[in-house]
Amino acid sequence: MKRGAILLVSAAAAFVLGGCAGIDVTSVATIAAKGVPKAVQASRPINDSEEYYVGRAVGARILAQQSLRQDPELTRYVNEVGQTVARKSARPQTFKGYHFAVLDTQEPNAFACPGGLILITRGLLQTCESEDELAAVLAHEVSHVANKDGINSISQARWTEVLTTMGTEAARQYAGAAGSLVSLFEGSIDDVFKTIVVSGYSRSAEEAADAAAVQTLRQAGYDPGAVASLLDKMMAKEKGAPGGMFKTHPPTADRLAKVKALVGEGKAPEKEVAARTQRFQKYKI
Numbered sequence: 001m002k003r004g005a006i007l008l009v010s011a012a013a014a015f016v017l018g019g020c021a022g023i024d025v026t027s028v029a030t031i032a033a034k035g036v037p038k039a040v041q042a043s044r045p046i047n048d049s050e051e052y053y054v055g056r057a058v059g060a061r062i063l064a065q066q067s068l069r070q071d072p073e074l075t076r077y078v079n080e081v082g083q084t085v086a087r088k089s090a091r092p093q094t095f096k097g098y099h100f101a102v103l104d105t106q107e108p109n110a111f112a113c114p115g116g117l118i119l120i121t122r123g124l125l126q127t128c129e130s131e132d133e134l135a136a137v138l139a140h141e142v143s144h145v146a147n148k149d150g151i152n153s154i155s156q157a158r159w160t161e162v163l164t165t166m167g168t169e170a171a172r173q174y175a176g177a178a179g180s181l182v183s184l185f186e187g188s189i190d191d192v193f194k195t196i197v198v199s200g201y202s203r204s205a206e207e208a209a210d211a212a213a214v215q216t217l218r219q220a221g222y223d224p225g226a227v228a229s230l231l232d233k234m235m236a237k238e239k240g241a242p243g244g245m246f247k248t249h250p251p252t253a254d255r256l257a258k259v260k261a262l263v264g265e266g267k268a269p270e271k272e273v274a275a276r277t278q279r280f281q282k283y284k285i
């Protein structure tokens with residue numbers, strides 16, 4: 001990647017992350033290098049600041065391939081809906097909070113970077129027909145963050161290797177060089193990127209995220225049935241264009257049936273849904 005491109009990616013990541021641009025990326029290794037016994041380190045799970053660091057790097061990789069939609073009003077609106085559902089999720093707080101942004105990509109998709117950076121494409125936004133369906137997408141992605149589905153795709157062998165390196169003298173030198181820190185975590189970033197962008201989560205992770213999304217929408221005052229209505233639309237679209245979201249979050253009849261069973265027969269108050277849909281349509285792109 002050319003230097004100009006790197007600067008652009010950094011600028012885009014800083015934009016998405018808002019006030020987080022000043023985070024010291026070296027702090028992870030600094031903390032890790034403070035003499036924790038090696039045996040303990042080699043068995044501990046990834047902590048919240050490490051999760052955030054890996055997630056931020058994964059987000060930067062996605063932004064190197066797909067550009068952000070430069071529309072502050074739309075970004076503000078998507079964040080408003082996203083924060084509403086995140087607050088009612090099973091994990092309302094992360095190390096640096098949730099941040100939502102729109103990718104200027106036609107292929108319908110959404111990505112949940114570990115730590116809470118959530119990206120939705122223009123194509124998926126266009127597939128949604130109401131604010132409740134947008135909330136359903138965001139609640140599903142928040143659930144992947146809450147369930148740590150991305151970060152848990154780092155292989156055990158990889159993580160043991162990171163922890164072992166952290167426990168050595170070399171890690172003390174990493175603390176002074178952000179570039180070296182990237183190489184320490186590079187394999188972990190590869191694992192997460194591959195899962196959330198290329199191969200997708202397991203079927204059980206998808207179903208758990210759907211179930212959590214239904215619950216979150218209910219708690220947040222949105223129509224829990226929006227998860228099912230969106231899955232319906234995705235299944236209809238898939239016939240024309242497999243790939244993207246259809247690969248990473250495959251919408252299947254089985255998934256839809258399970259979501260419908262969770263939602264039950266109750267209907268959302270039509271007046272409220274209509275008011276939100278009207279607001280959503282102002283931002284439709």
Ligand SMILES: [Zn+2]
Pocket residue numbers: 140144201206209248249
């Ligand atoms: Zn998913």
